[in-house]
Amino acid sequence: MAVSDARINSLRVALTVVLALIFTIVELPGSIERARPELLLLIVIYWSLSAPRIAGLTFAWLCGLAIDVLTGPIVGQHALAFLLVAFLTHKFQLRMRIFPIWHQTLTVFMLLALYEFLVFWIDGIIGPAITTWTRWLPVLTSALLWPVLVAVLDTWNRRRR
Amino acid sequence: MVTLSADTRPIIGRGPPLGARFFFLAVISIAAMVLDQRGHYLDTARMWMGAALHPLNMIVDAPHSAWNWLTGSFADRARLREENAELTEALRVARIKLLEYESLVEENRRLRELRKASQGIVERTLIAEIMNVTVESFRHRIRIDKGAADGVFEGQPVIDAFGVVGQVVRLDYFSSQVILITDAEHATPVQVNRNGIRSIAMGTGKLASLSLPFMTAETDIKVGDLLVSSGLDGIFPAGYPVATITKVERSPTDTFATVEAKPLALLDRDREVLLLWPDVREQPAEATASEGGSNQGTEASPRNQGTSDVEAPN
Numbered sequence: 001m002a003v004s005d006a007r008i009n010s011l012r013v014a015l016t017v018v019l020a021l022i023f024t025i026v027e028l029p030g031s032i033e034r035a036r037p038e039l040l041l042l043i044v045i046y047w048s049l050s051a052p053r054i055a056g057l058t059f060a061w062l063c064g065l066a067i068d069v070l071t072g073p074i075v076g077q078h079a080l081a082f083l084l085v086a087f088l089t090h091k092f093q094l095r096m097r098i099f100p101i102w103h104q105t106l107t108v109f110m111l112l113a114l115y116e117f118l119v120f121w122i123d124g125i126i127g128p129a130i131t132t133w134t135r136w137l138p139v140l141t142s143a144l145l146w147p148v149l150v151a152v153l154d155t156w157n158r159r160r161r
Numbered sequence: 162m163v164t165l166s167a168d169t170r171p172i173i174g175r176g177p178p179l180g181a182r183f184f185f186l187a188v189i190s191i192a193a194m195v196l197d198q199r200g201h202y203l204d205t206a207r208m209w210m211g212a213a214l215h216p217l218n219m220i221v222d223a224p225h226s227a228w229n230w231l232t233g234s235f236a237d238r239a240r241l242r243e244e245n246a247e248l249t250e251a252l253r254v255a256r257i258k259l260l261e262y263e264s265l266v267e268e269n270r271r272l273r274e275l276r277k278a279s280q281g282i283v284e285r286t287l288i289a290e291i292m293n294v295t296v297e298s299f300r301h302r303i304r305i306d307k308g309a310a311d312g313v314f315e316g317q318p319v320i321d322a323f324g325v326v327g328q329v330v331r332l333d334y335f336s337s338q339v340i341l342i343t344d345a346e347h348a349t350p351v352q353v354n355r356n357g358i359r360s361i362a363m364g365t366g367k368l369a370s371l372s373l374p375f376m377t378a379e380t381d382i383k384v385g386d387l388l389v390s391s392g393l394d395g396i397f398p399a400g401y402p403v404a405t406i407t408k409v410e411r412s413p414t415d416t417f418a419t420v421e422a423k424p425l426a427l428l429d430r431d432r433e434v435l436l437l438w439p440d441v442r443e444q445p446a447e448a449t450a451s452e453g454g455s456n457q458g459t460e461a462s463p464r465n466q467g468t469s470d471v472e473a474p475n
Contacts, residue, residue, distance in 0.1 A: 018217070025294045026221050033298050057179070061186045069210045070217065071297050075203055076193035083190060087183040126198050127346060130299040130366075 010054050016043050016153070017063060025070055034134045037142040040067060041115060042149050044082060045108060048089040049097050050157070060086030074126060081118040085111050101147050109143035204332070208309055211333030218294050218304065218336060225293040285438040287311060289319075291431055292336065301327075301344035301364065301428075307436060308335045316396050318437045324402040324425030325349065325390055326434050341428050342403065343368050351403050352391035356381055359391050362404060362422060368429050371404050373420040378411045380418065388422055398439045 020040035028036060044063050047055035064082030068075045088111060089096065096107055116139050123129035177185075196202040289305040296302040307313050309332050317329040319339050327347065331338040342349050345366040351373075352359050358380060362371040376382060386406040392399025404422035411418045 021214075021217055022221055025217065025296075027293050027295050033295070036298060057182045057186055061190070064190075065210070066214060069207060069214055071295075073297075073300075074194050074197040075207055075210075076190040076197065079193070080187060080190035083183065083186050087179065090179055122194070126194075130345070132299075135299055 009051050012157070013047050013051065013054055013059075016047070021066055021070065024067060035137045035141045037145045038112065038115070038138050039142075039145070039149075041082065041085060041112065042108070042142055042146060044086055045089050045111065046149060046153055048086050049093050050153075052090060052093055055086075057083060057086050057090065073123075077119060077122045077126075080122070081115045084118060085115050088114075101150065104150075105143055105146050108146045109139065112139045112142050204315075208332055208334050211308075211331075212335055215333065215335045218292055221294050222292045222306075287313075287436045287438075288433055289313075289436050290433050296338055300346070301341035301366070301368070302330070303327075303339050303341065304336050305339055305434060305436075306336055308333045308337045310334050312438075313337050313436060318397045318401075318439065319434050320401055320437060321426045321431050321434050323427060324404070325397060326426045326428065326431070328396055329436075339434070341368075342424055342426075343371060343428060349397065349403055350391045350393045351388040352399075353382055354387040354389045354402075358382065359393065360388075362388060369423055370407070371422045371424060373422060374417065376409075376418045376420045377416060378413075378418045382406060382409055382418075382420060384409055396439075398437065 017040065020043045023039045024036075027033075040063055044055065044060045048060065060082045061079050064079035065075070067078040067082070072078050092107075096104060099107065113136075116136060120129055120135065193203060197207070287307060289307040292304045292306050294304045296304050305319070313329055313332060315329055315332050319326045319328060325342055327339045327341040327344070329337050330340045340347050341364070342362070343364040343366070345364050347364040349362045349371075350359065351362045360373050360375050362373055365372050384406050388403045388406065390397040390399055390401045390403055402425050404424045406420060407423045408421040409418055410420075
């Protein structure tokens, strides 16, 4: 029973990851392009909280690596940032899971800010980084997306169980 | 609140501790970044990872290509006839120009041989389609549907029908990333076509402008001047149009003039771009093999477009 459950869960994780990756590279109209939420990172945080056995650190690292290969200037940049976020999430998962949703959103907001900062920092090390304020916009939009994502994925998880 | 999954096995006490795993993977990431940045040691690995993730690119690009195919197959007759007439006219004009071009190419080749110079001769071209895939929101990069499998190489010049577009920066097996000349990290060596003054056109991060920061206030340059590639970087062949000057501001107190230019290539409207192989002698094995060994084919670049054009496998 537990085995088949785990398998269904892994399937779900894989499906959401593929969808999030597609969302990362799909073309958006110019104005909202810059505010594109970091959906894959949110997915990684969500699964790190709700299925920590399946979505471990290696999983988060591989997701970051996929982002690097699809978009990044060098391999390892987003992988490291994903790893850091996943590490913190795992570290505090028992606490984060029982936070009320607004509190959780705030925590996720801070994780996202940390993520963007690390990416920005590495950008600055390897070359001239883009310093416009719009590069911090995804932090806000992603944090706003978090409650919605939790609601949707929780409903989906409960129904299929 | 996040619902916990049905998996009820204990979380603690299995596998290496969290901190150790974090440390291990972090070291790997940093090592990867250093290797990738400093020595391009990971190019092959990256190419294959890119190949593994290529289906995602194709999925994202699919609706667009499907739409193109649909509008192509259900286009109405009147429009097709109109288009056909236009194209025939354009072809006629182009043919007449080509007559002239042939003799010029021959002459140019003889002169270059006299000077023992090879730069600027384009031996092979390939049409690549721009994939409707975002590479990065903040950088001017595009993804094209030709990669290492088609003989594309890093640093390869990319042009469209109107001017220089950019160069290949990252190579995957089935696709590659192109940096546009307007990217803030890109600089193109150029020459004013009118008088041969050389300079460098830097990208500004805006699609409609390049800046030329190294033009002194006394330089003979004016609005409307055509900038062509100078070929000094060994990447772009000499003589391809890059931009036209849109603004020259000379202030008596400054040593340098503020010069801006507008790229000629339709950077945001292109569907297709052209990859150039500037000099076959540099990499004879691949290029001549796929050329089919015909002498005729290596003569003029615009003409062998048709023969060397490989359709995308999607």
